[in-house]
Amino acid sequence: MSRDEHDPSEPLVWKQVAETFERVRLVYELEVGGQTIGTRAEHPFYVLGKGWTAAGELKPGDRVVVLDPRESVAVTALRLTGRQEKLYNLRVADYHTYFVGDAHWDFSVWAHNNSCGGLVEPTRHWPSTPSEMDEFLGIPGTMIPDLPSTPGRGKVIWEPANGIRIIFEQHPYHPTAPIWHRGPHWHLDLPGVKHQRFLPGDPIPGF
Structure with missing residues (x-):
């Protein structure tokens, strides 16, 4: 399932997976809605009141949109694990968004496949101070x-x-x-x- 990346009120549609890929990255553990998602710092999730937000910028209390755009689940923690692991991603045709969850969860969070066409900075750089x-x-x-x-x-x-x-x-x-x-x-x-x-x-x- 996918949804237009520019409008969370748009209906859900079936879209083809155009590509899958993998990268070795430092792993963040994102706790949301009582569940844990392994992700990388730059992976965007859609947050109420903020829009697309890189995982590394999420704060406890942020609410991530789910399948029903009128509903959301709360971020409770974000941890940098120190592990470097192979992480998987996919590119969805047209809208470039998909939903992350598990068959045993009662929700799936709205995620983007990459950098949101420039809406989220894709690369972090060492600061000056x-x-x-x-x-x-x-x-x-x-x-x-x-x-x-x-x-x-x-x-x-x-x-x-x-x-x-x-x-x-x-x-x-x-x-x-x-x-x-x-x-x-x-x-x-x-x-x-x-x-x-x-x-x-x-x-x-x-x-």
Whole structure:
């Protein structure tokens, strides 16, 4: 079943699945209506009062539209699991929307197959400042005081999930280091993959 992506009041129609595909992504667990959906950060769901909203932007209390557009179910939690897994998606002809649920649930939520034709930003990028990362993750980072030997380092650490560590720092006190190392940069630790390096503006892997 599908529905016109631009109008939740449009009737449900049968549409052909035009394509299926899979990607390895960081997994979010979205709790909605008492059930858990595994998804990626950029996958859009239709929220009352907001429209298409990427899963990574959903907040507890948001209400996601179901088959009957007059009804909705509440988001109760969103967790970044730290797992990278193969996630599956599909492209629906014409309307590009479908419903996510299970035969044992009493609802199915309205989802879009990708980036909603530009309505939802498809790619996340590393921010320029720690405060932007605070806002992105929804948690404050831990500031590490500079040492006499590391003036201006400005190191901040976030641990949004078990096994995931994000670090912001810079090294202006290393005059012979590469320019990227002296300026603001990020490190990402994942289970089995440590100390990946990124610059502000680089795509965030898995998002």
